Amino acid sequence: MSITRGKVVGLQFHLETSEESAKALIENSAGELMEKGKYIQSSEEMLSDREKFLQIEKLLFKLLDNIEKI
Numbered sequence: 363m364s365i366t367r368g369k370v371v372g373l374q375f376h377l378e379t380s381e382e383s384a385k386a387l388i389e390n391s392a393g394e395l396m397e398k399g400k401y402i403q404s405s406e407e408m409l410s411d412r413e414k415f416l417q418i419e420k421l422l423f424k425l426l427d428n429i430e431k432i
Contacts (some may be wrong), residue, residue, distance in 0.1 A: 371429065377422035381415045384408050
């Protein structure tokens with residue numbers, strides 16, 4: 363969460379996640395990923411679409427470039 367000029371920007375997920383950081387998270391959280399749940403993705407699901415990582419990286423930079431305008 364970020365506070366800028368008295369305004370708050372809240373994010374529901376980590377825009378800074380890269381394919382490499384997702385792989386590290388998967389490697390270090392393997393036990394937790396074994397659990398089943400509506401909001402728990404498998405490692406295969408997380409890594410299935412490389413384009414998603416490129417898209418969120420673009421969103422991150424767009425947010426950072428424009429946050430001062432908020």
